[in-house]
Amino acid sequence: MMEIKDIIKPENLVYGKSNLLVDTISHYCPGCTHGVVHKLMAELIDEMGLQEKTVGVAPVGCAVFAYNYIEIDWQEAAHGRAPAVATGIVRLNPGKFVFTYQGDGDLASIGAAEILHACNRGENILVVFINNGIYGMTGGQMAPTSLENMVTSTTPFGRDSERNGYPMKMTELVAQLPGTSYVTRQSAQTAATVRKCKRALKKGIQNVLEKKGTSFVEVVSTCNSGWKMTPVQANKWMEENMFPYYPLGDLKDSKKGESVSKN
Amino acid sequence: MAKVRGAVVVAKEGCKGCGLCVEACPECVLSLNREVNSRGYHYSYMENPEACIGCANCGVVCPDTCIEIYRVRLQ
Ligand SMILES: Cc1ncc(C[n+]2csc(CCOP(=O)(O)OP(=O)(O)O)c2C)c(N)n1
Ligand code: SF4
Ligand code: SF4
Ligand code: SF4
Ligand SMILES: [Mg+2]
Numbered sequence: 001m002m003e004i005k006d007i008i009k010p011e012n013l014v015y016g017k018s019n020l021l022v023d024t025i026s027h028y029c030p031g032c033t034h035g036v037v038h039k040l041m042a043e044l045i046d047e048m049g050l051q052e053k054t055v056g057v058a059p060v061g062c063a064v065f066a067y068n069y070i071e072i073d074w075q076e077a078a079h080g081r082a083p084a085v086a087t088g089i090v091r092l093n094p095g096k097f098v099f100t101y102q103g104d105g106d107l108a109s110i111g112a113a114e115i116l117h118a119c120n121r122g123e124n125i126l127v128v129f130i131n132n133g134i135y136g137m138t139g140g141q142m143a144p145t146s147l148e149n150m151v152t153s154t155t156p157f158g159r160d161s162e163r164n165g166y167p168m169k170m171t172e173l174v175a176q177l178p179g180t181s182y183v184t185r186q187s188a189q190t191a192a193t194v195r196k197c198k199r200a201l202k203k204g205i206q207n208v209l210e211k212k213g214t215s216f217v218e219v220v221s222t223c224n225s226g227w228k229m230t231p232v233q234a235n236k237w238m239e240e241n242m243f244p245y246y247p248l249g250d251l252k253d254s255k256k257g258e259s260v261s262k263n
Numbered sequence: 264m265a266k267v268r269g270a271v272v273v274a275k276e277g278c279k280g281c282g283l284c285v286e287a288c289p290e291c292v293l294s295l296n297r298e299v300n301s302r303g304y305h306y307s308y309m310e311n312p313e314a315c316i317g318c319a320n321c322g323v324v325c326p327d328t329c330i331e332i333y334r335v336r337l338q
Binding site: 031 | 322324329330
């Protein structure tokens, strides 16, 4: 019988921390989806040899400190303005790979104008959109993406769409714009969905490298602290409640100027 | 006998005890320790090490990337 110490040897290593992930303990809550998606971006930028070429634009929200965790160039943007900042960076440095990383409060609320216009112009950037249906950072307030009847700190009796508006499907909106090329909705709660999400992010990066216009990858996510659940319960709640309203899959696969949408 | 064997190393101090790896393991290898690390988290560990097949599911779902996975093929 083989002993554990004979298995744990450098030559048998099949999975570990990406070289581009800073060796530190993040500020994220236990079980937060942000950590998983940071890891995927670090792995892809490393595997695709893009470290020197990449500029990330960090949002305001829990991911405000993203620049502390991945060893690439970063720029922090004012709340919601990451697509505008990324526009400036990529237009002045067309040889760079530029991506924004934004929460749903950042992208769908205060930054709704910036994202729609960047996608409409077809800026050659990747947008990574972490939709956890809430303002995580500030204490769990309602976001434009909060589900109908969802309890948040500002909707203690649940979101009432008559009063608060309907949950915004940003991904469906940007899929209609001719500037976007690849538009998809993913998740990252199981090993299979994390691997699939990685393939989607890779395709988004490739499209940007091929200058096909804006690639937009939504990741339906959890905020277990804001939702007041354990991480495992939050994943289950997401599957049961978020996925029916925010169905997973590709919405568009084309290039800039072609408005072929899959739905 | 299984054709592959695996083993994992959890970075005890980096683990936040979220339990997502425990949930993701198809072989029920992992569990949260009764002991806590220096930051007060019940860190993940191999409770049932013989069962590990090195599939890496636990590492893939870990938001804090604190699991290394090792795998060997048995002849
Ligand atoms: C101009 C401005 N308005 C409001 C805020 C307060 N604020 C900080 S983060 C945030 C929302 C964050 O939510 P989201 O983008 O969904 O990120 P999450 O934390 O959920 O990942 C708000 C409203 C701010 N920092 N700046
Ligand atoms: S508050 Fe929510 S989004 Fe922010 S780190 Fe915690 S779980 Fe993640
Ligand atoms: S590698 Fe696979 S079998 Fe081994 S502990 Fe991780 S999830 Fe379980
Ligand atoms: S998923 Fe990672 S942080 Fe969570 S319990 Fe497992 S090893 Fe610890
Ligand atoms: Mg949010």
